[in-house]
Amino acid sequence: MQYGRVSAQGPGPTDVIFALRVPPAPQGVLGWVGMGARAMVGAGVAVAEGVVSAVSRVVAPPTGALLDATVPVVSDAVVRRLDLRAIVTRALDEMDLTAVVVDRVDLPAVINSALDEIDLTALVVQRVDLGTIVGAALDELDLTEIVMIRTDLKAIVTRALDELDLTEIVLTRADLKAIITRALDELDLTDIVLDRVDLARVVDGALDELDLTQLVIDRVDIDAIVNHVDMVTVVDKVPVVDIANYVIEEIDLPRIIRTSTGGVAADAMDTARLQAHQVDKVSERIVDRIIFRKKRNLDAPGEPQSLVALAEEEAPPQ
Amino acid sequence: MTTFREYLERKSSGALEAEAIELSLPEAARPFQGERAGFATRIVACGIDVAIAAIVALGVWVCIFLVKVILSPGTEVTMPSFAWAIIVSYGFTWMYWTMAWATTGRTIGDWMMGLRIVDIHGNPLSWPLSALRSVFCVGFPFGLIWVLFSPSNRSLQDTVLRTSAIYDWAVEIAAVRLPAPDSRQGAPSPGSP
Numbered sequence: 421m422q423y424g425r426v427s428a429q430g431p432g433p434t435d436v437i438f439a440l441r442v443p444p445a446p447q448g449v450l451g452w453v454g455m456g457a458r459a460m461v462g463a464g465v466a467v468a469e470g471v472v473s474a475v476s477r478v479v480a481p482p483t484g485a486l487l488d489a490t491v492p493v494v495s496d497a498v499v500r501r502l503d504l505r506a507i508v509t510r511a512l513d514e515m516d517l518t519a520v521v522v523d524r525v526d527l528p529a530v531i532n533s534a535l536d537e538i539d540l541t542a543l544v545v546q547r548v549d550l551g552t553i554v555g556a557a558l559d560e561l562d563l564t565e566i567v568m569i570r571t572d573l574k575a576i577v578t579r580a581l582d583e584l585d586l587t588e589i590v591l592t593r594a595d596l597k598a599i600i601t602r603a604l605d606e607l608d609l610t611d612i613v614l615d616r617v618d619l620a621r622v623v624d625g626a627l628d629e630l631d632l633t634q635l636v637i638d639r640v641d642i643d644a645i646v647n648h649v650d651m652v653t654v655v656d657k658v659p660v661v662d663i664a665n666y667v668i669e670e671i672d673l674p675r676i677i678r679t680s681t682g683g684v685a686a687d688a689m690d691t692a693r694l695q696a697h698q699v700d701k702v703s704e705r706i707v708d709r710i711i712f713r714k715k716r717n718l719d720a721p722g723e724p725q726s727l728v729a730l731a732e733e734e735a736p737p738q
Numbered sequence: 739m740t741t742f743r744e745y746l747e748r749k750s751s752g753a754l755e756a757e758a759i760e761l762s763l764p765e766a767a768r769p770f771q772g773e774r775a776g777f778a779t780r781i782v783a784c785g786i787d788v789a790i791a792a793i794v795a796l797g798v799w800v801c802i803f804l805v806k807v808i809l810s811p812g813t814e815v816t817m818p819s820f821a822w823a824i825i826v827s828y829g830f831t832w833m834y835w836t837m838a839w840a841t842t843g844r845t846i847g848d849w850m851m852g853l854r855i856v857d858i859h860g861n862p863l864s865w866p867l868s869a870l871r872s873v874f875c876v877g878f879p880f881g882l883i884w885v886l887f888s889p890s891n892r893s894l895q896d897t898v899l900r901t902s903a904i905y906d907w908a909v910e911i912a913a914v915r916l917p918a919p920d921s922r923q924g925a926p927s928p929g930s931p
Contacts, residue, residue: 659746662742662745662746662749663742665745666740666745669740669745670739670740689850690764690767692782692850692851693767693850693851693852693907694764694766694767696779696851697770697778697905699776699778699779700775700776700777700778700779703776703777703778703886704776704886704891707886707887711887713889716888716889716891717889717890718770718773718774718890718891719772719773720773720774720856720860720902720904721856721859721902722772722859722861723860724771724854724904724906725906726763726906726907
């Protein structure tokens, strides 16, 4: 309770003592509404007491003791007879409580004070059925859509990946064997690899990394493989004649034969032929100069045997 | 060194035949193979043939002398006249040239000087043509001088009979290269003896 005194000039008792019930700090809109109602009631009481005081002054100069004895009784009687609900309802109808509160109340201070006093977390945990609320919210919301639209997933994932050691997490927390086994059971790895993997690049990369020659030398029993090879088939596929001709050409067998069989006589004959040819040319030039001929037509029909002999040899038999 | 792969590439490109021929011919002789031969070469070849004919005639003459000495010992040997020897030599030369030109196209002198006699189509001479050309050559050897003045290096005999003496050096070892497997069952290789 809070008590007050109103002093007045004049004979007789001049002081009116009133008592106000100080309500606890309002909580929420309903709290403020209750406080307003209580203020209205207090105001009614004060008015009643004022009326009593005035009557007392007019009728008889009551004493303070008399007032102390009668005022509460009268107040209670007045209060009992007042339709407080109607009064409050009418007051609420006529007042814009929100405007009053906004104008008259230091809301930040009130809220801060209230929050200082209250453990909101505990209050929510104790009083709110979080499961129901969250369930209802989840039923109403499309969380996936919200996350997709409102969240910078890339940044979140990037930051998460920066801060997490995924390898360590997977190694410590995941049953890798079970995961892999189940994945392998459900997947057709062959199809996946054929569809999604650039096998050429993979193989190229692998071959770049590996020293296949050394690998074969180290790991393959070449002798065993050769022992299983049908050499006759291999030789049948080898171009033996080409190889023989290649060897003949490489060792210059014709020159060897010519040198070994012809010897000095063949060289002398070649020299004699060449010198005779040179004499032919000289004599032709001399005669042509004398008779003012520019050029002779020396092309003869057919092909010389020295140039076609080989072609005739290699022609298939008729 | 040529690798086997390079060798096969050359073979597939057809360059191998020319190379094989080049292996068998002196480099300086390659450009003029197939051309009509000049006067100097032909006169030397002809001279070799005549010398061979003379040697053969002399041999025949010596043989006749020896046979007569053996069969008629102690008597004076009467030898054939020089004219007879000349006739025999001419006859032998005609027969020798006819056979040589009609078969191989070369006499020994031609072979030594790298010549071959061909007809208007480049083929060896037929027997009649060969015999006719041989008669011309034996009967009028001076026709060879026309080679100097002919615009196509033809002798008088060649001009009349439309034959040619060409440079065609004998290639004896071209067959060193083995024939292809599918042609190996054919005739023996021309270079083999």
